[in-house]
Amino acid sequence: MEKKISTAVIRRLPRYYRYLNDLLKVDIKRISSQELSERMGITASQIRQDLNCFGGFGQQGYGYNVEVLYKEIGKILGIDKRFTTIIIGAGNMGNALANYENFKKRGFDLIGIFDVSPDKVGKEIKGIKIMHIDSLSDFCAKNRVDIAILTVPAQDISEVAEKIASLGVKGIWNFSPQDLKLSHDVVVENVHLSDSLMVLGYKIAQRG
Amino acid sequence: MEKKISTAVIRRLPRYYRYLNDLLKVDIKRISSQELSERMGITASQIRQDLNCFGGFGQQGYGYNVEVLYKEIGKILGIDKRFTTIIIGAGNMGNALANYENFKKRGFDLIGIFDVSPDKVGKEIKGIKIMHIDSLSDFCAKNRVDIAILTVPAQDISEVAEKIASLGVKGIWNFSPQDLKLSHDVVVENVHLSDSLMVLGYKIAQRG
């Protein structure tokens, strides 16, 4: 019976990963929770608590070996694993994400792009032909698709999402402004850009 | 002495706003916290608690008037206010954001785009000329800029961010993978896409 790890902890992992990578770049070999805490702006206690959810990666009196910790967090995050992804919606956002070099490096392989627009279908992004969304089922039958990236501009997202979910996709990265309610067991990660911008606006207005 | 409203509450406001908008669209005039709770997947108690941070928008025995509540939350979020924005980094992501219709509707007016690349400077996106980043100071001196949207691909973001902050920008919407540490009092809202994708990967791997 493994203990449940809270979302708050998980969301901090990529942050740790980034900071450790920065340390590696400037050749820092070891770091204490205290020093890391100062750099990241969180408490040393929280860092130790977080890391100990996954194991004892440090050493008393020494701190943490940066490279070891970096690798361990990478392992926890599944950096070694590879995921196939498809993008649904070949608009500006879909295009931007298709061109994000970082994702491939992190184990996410783009294998298909879909759209409804006849202007787009047949064209290529990053050497990948844009297919019509009607061929989605076929494509998923022939290829294992782990993650669908939804960048369809608005409206009837739920239908598309439901379809994707039924095709055995394991996760959805949702850029549409809608929340998804799915009947299948699919992991959904939302990126609600408008929400984020509105929060920024609120905070600015508040600051006076 | 106004009571401090937690970030958790504020981050839920845009979500309420969206759901209320959906209700308006299908002509639902009133809603109880109970019914909204079922739609949104959060507790009725939390909804009432959240809303009462800002005022008593409901009516005992009746519930909430959808339109009134929608407008009130809009007011809280500052939807009536207008913010000028500039985009720094005219790459794919900058391009995608510049083309986002929603933002204008929500009160965010794009008034400038900047880049370093000679290929891009002089070209237009959405009728806005891309300027060289060296002209940023000049531009900010001549125009009030509320929000800077940072979509510079990587590296020395901190320098650019620090500069922007010194020019009197009130908020930064940060799409770079770095966290910003600024000496000025500027509101920063991060959109760490790689972090988000890694969390998705983690959850999928976990699900087994």
Added chain:
DNA sequence: TAGATTGTTAATCGATTAACAATC
């Protein structure tokens, strides 16, 4: 060994949920 710093337990703080009196 002495000093440093972790791993871990206990204390605190804050956010969520439950309960219910107020009131439409």
Added chain:
DNA sequence: TAGATTGTTAATCGATTAACAATC
């Protein structure tokens, strides 16, 4: 009025922080 549902206080739950014994 009776029924419904809010606004709000109190209880619970979970996450963060503090403290310190274990140990390198």
